[in-house]
Amino acid sequence: MEWQNFQEKQLEEEEMRVDMELGQFQNGGLFVKVMTDEQMELLRKQIAVYTMLCEQLAQMHKAFSVQHDITGMRFGNPYLDPLLTSGGQKITARQRWTPTPVQLQILERVYDECTGTPNKQKIQEITSELAQHGQISETNVYNWFQNRRARIKRKQSGGGSNMEESEADTHVESKNKNPESIQLFENSAARAEHIFSQSPDIGFEQLVGKMEGPGSYSPEWEVEGYSML
Amino acid sequence: MEWQNFQEKQLEEEEMRVDMELGQFQNGGLFVKVMTDEQMELLRKQIAVYTMLCEQLAQMHKAFSVQHDITGMRFGNPYLDPLLTSGGQKITARQRWTPTPVQLQILERVYDECTGTPNKQKIQEITSELAQHGQISETNVYNWFQNRRARIKRKQSGGGSNMEESEADTHVESKNKNPESIQLFENSAARAEHIFSQSPDIGFEQLVGKMEGPGSYSPEWEVEGYSML
DNA sequence: TATGTATGAATGAACG
């Protein structure tokens, strides 16, 4: 596309400019570039902004791509790609607590004992006990009980007849109950096609892939010795 | 919530590391950071990639925005649209309202401004404003404020120890075959979050705007002396 | 690697 060339051109210019405007002098036998704290800070911010934008937009792209594929081939999986972490929830890679076997054991024991609602006091108690077996927070405990109760309940109610819409069958076809949304995305898909399909932009896909990848980014994404991000 | 704090913490650490690992010495009365040619080159590549991604994706975003209020909806969110769509019976119209990023932004702004419980009058006001960005009812707004207050409070009173350190010592995620690069990226996300403090989606439109703008970028978007774009 | 599942976490809504 046109703007791609345009961009490359811009990039070239940019690189030159960077060279010229950064201080450049010798340090211990190496030629190095220098920048001030302020520049560094601004650079960081810019990159952060880029990162955020890219993440959000990459997800958008992903979502559309999925829809596109669907409309393009089959009518089976309207599974809408989950993203955004809702609200910000974002987007960021979130790390989550995982109970150790020991912790889990204790939790289940407590759960069986106390049939009622573990109040805040209880939570703290449990938490401190579990803390002896690994990192944990009250929130973790709280969530655990919440989830456990909810899931036990659901399993029982759904066991007999209609599984309703439990998350157990969240997968695949269960989401097919929302024709409208499909339609909506078909429109989107059309647009996406207009934008992307016309230009087999291989590089782009790869780049997006890098952003969505399971965490292993190509080495060339790291500036040796320090991280800008 | 919890993990946000965690991330911020990581961020701090990261910043320190950058400072420490970059060469740092005095130059003409200024303290400056230095980087080698290789580092510079890698940095350029990263930025080039980001730039390209952002521009392409911004284009897409723009294109879509013409037809749908893309930014006003969550991609995986099939809830609100069925109501707007003609034809098709909204089979099981979802019962749960989900704020769009825009709405969320507004809500948080209002929340920060107005201390105390918004009275009925206020609620209506807010609701009508939010209604311009998507389906919403007064009840939704009311609930949102209730929840927000309650959860903020709980988090504070809870005193809250959060996960602090990664669970590396807790349970181990053997999955992390690439700790370095992962961390690199997570930090970026954390940083972005830091910039937009708490509202990951805030400013997204504005940022995209800056990328599409008539060529004049806000001063703070430029690293003094040269532009990254 | 691709897909499915289990479950931690977030959050709108409802209850007392």
Added chain:
DNA sequence: CGTTCATTCATACATA
């Protein structure tokens, strides 16, 4: 209002 429920999102992990 504080607490709890219900639903959904996202990720760790298993499996093919």
